[in-house]
Amino acid sequence: MSFCRLLFSTLVAPLALLALPAHAALRVLACEPEWGALARELGGELVDVSVATNALQDPHQIQAKPSLIARTRNADLVVCTGAELEVGWLPVLLQQSGNEKVQPGQPGNFSAADFVRKLDVPNRLDRSQGDVHAAGNPHIQTDPRNIARVASALGARLQQVDPQHASQYARLQADFDKRWQQAIARWTAQGASLKGQSVVSQHKAFVYLYDWLGLKEVAVLEPKPGVEPTASHLQEVLSTLKASPARMVVFAAYQDPRASEWLSRNAGIPAVRVPFTVGGTDGAKDLFGLFDDTLARLLAAQAGR
């Protein structure tokens, strides 16, 4: 009898847990903070968002750790960048999760990069070029116009996976869209003076930002994408700058600042740490803060340190 009770409690207790959260909010697992923030904007109270990585982590190099497997297993919708950014860890999470809803091709699997025009698509796929992404540069979130495109696709996807609340999602989306378009107009006006300026990047992480603001990337500190800056390559960049000077060197919050700081000292140009995603700096508390702060930092650097 006592064995029966034990059996009952060990077998049925997990089932009870299983049944409980079924009617709670839609569970969204976002691979990167920007998509977590976007899901919160578009889902409001209807979604329960958890984010797999933080702004100080390199999204290329995340491990399929136990807590992420558990969260993938319980997710109704997985929102990731795609374009192979998460190729080293997301497939493992999906395969181990035993969650059919979020498998590739299912409505519960959302890749933001599917909905934007990608830049830096390599003409030649060869790892001698470094860790290149066949689908193009995956760091799409640095252009607010891309966020708008992803938002319209994600809003529709939320309605699809949680149809009971479709009208509420539609309202939230319309509201976000309005605020976002106004903000883009403001940012574009603010950033107008940056157009045509030459910059150096630490990693090829900002092509979309540059495309939007009209900045020109004259050099990259990583000799090849994903390869740590080397002393000899930094020297090369330095001599390139003698011929074609740049206004600033830009690096993301998650990156080791030393290479950018070295160039800043030796070339006499400011090193700008940009949030890169929500949470990357104190100012980047949400998606609006992300671009407010990015622009503020770029403009401050341009204005002269």
Add this chain to the structure above:
Amino acid sequence: MHKLLPASLALALALPLGVHADEASDIRALRQEIVTMRAQYEARLQALERRLNAAEAAVAASGATAVAASTAAAASTAAAGPTAAAGPTAAATAPPAAGAAPAAAVGAAPAGNEPPMVVQAPAAGTSPSAPEPPRSAAGANAFNPSIALILSGLYTRTSQDPANYAITGIQLPRGAEVGPGTRGFSLAESELALAASIDPWLRGAASISLHADNTVSVEEAFVRTTSFGNGFSLKAGRFYSGIGYLNPQHSHTWDFVDNPLAYQAFLDTQYGDDGLQLTWIAPIDQYVELGAELGRGRSFPGSNTGRNGAGMTALTAHTGGDIGESSNWRAGLSVLNAKATDQTLDAMNAQGVGVVNAFTGTTQVLVVDAVWKWAPNGNATRTNFKLQGEYLRSTRDGSLVYDVDGANSPGAYRAVQSGWYLQGVYQFMPRWRVGLRTEQIDPGSPDYGSNAASFADTGYRPRKSTLMFDFNPSEFSRLRLQFAQDRSREGVVDNQVFLQYQMSLGAHGAHAY
């Protein structure tokens, strides 16, 4: 009991009901979705093939025409901003039309989610320098599985002849791949891995191992469900058992050249079998994975016999989580049971002479494993640390025929033997790691029954210490230098030096935790 029955029935039913109600309403929509997506992806793949061909042709023919064509395509997609940086890639994907999202897509209308790749297909094709590729070939190859090739080679220097390698007190199976292997230069385990989705419900993977002696073996070849749901996955075929931490890992992901002594002694380096594996992830925030396996019992400690039933069963339980932002852990308990019949084992008798014995009976291997990983803020790019340890205990129960080629004397046999290792690997700067491993085996005091006089029990505990450095020029390449002081044999110290390369070509591997 009477009170329990209705309660458990109600609870058991509550879950499937909720799920089924959900599924019933969505199942048609999902099917529709799959059909649409398949068509879309096919279109996208063909578009990509065409673009690739166009780009190649364009490069060959000085590029002028292709650029013109793609600029035209870019203009037609009404993309915002100048597209100079995009070059011929502008045709990749257009932003979704503004009105793509219907306000109330209650019926899960796929229209709201169509990835926008339809427009561009003809774009590259219009380039005069890009002839239409043979459609059938492109279509057929587009579905090829992902291919990854691991290349590995080794230089080994040992102070003792590897041919005499043994672990004192442990009876190893004939032909066991234990010890440092061969001296000098050799091809280490090179491996070809293929994987792809089979259909919307299944995924398949195979890894084929190429050995230094020109033989080929199938390490893993299995199909796995992707659609069971509720945290369940079923694997069928040949696979590495999920016991412990290191067992399911392929050799190219190990942090040292070789596996720990305990794995060599009790699992013949790594336990793989042909059979079924069911895993379940608990629906709670804490990671809990339970697994059950049934297998043929193909390899040691099992033996490959033609029985109908299962020669191996295994149960695994793992849990884990995060400790703040910077560290995470996983721990587990696993039990493997295997049957063996006339399993030939190499052993040393009381006179110190090598003999061949035959074991018939059951073996239970208990594995306790734990791993803890740390990286500042969870960003492992610069520095990170990994601490892992496992304890294995093997209990063999049955009969042992002593010296099958000579005395051929049967007797009862029961041995409880154990071993552990503890290792730490520290990446102290990008690309560079250092690792230290210490380990020991306890051969116990086996009960040889009527053969007791033929065996000596010296109480010696084999042990080994290993120091490793590796340099990783990129995510895809590694060079490793390893020193080991191996005291597996009583009274003998084997100083081992390994120099190894490991390279990964092709598909970007995704590694388990």
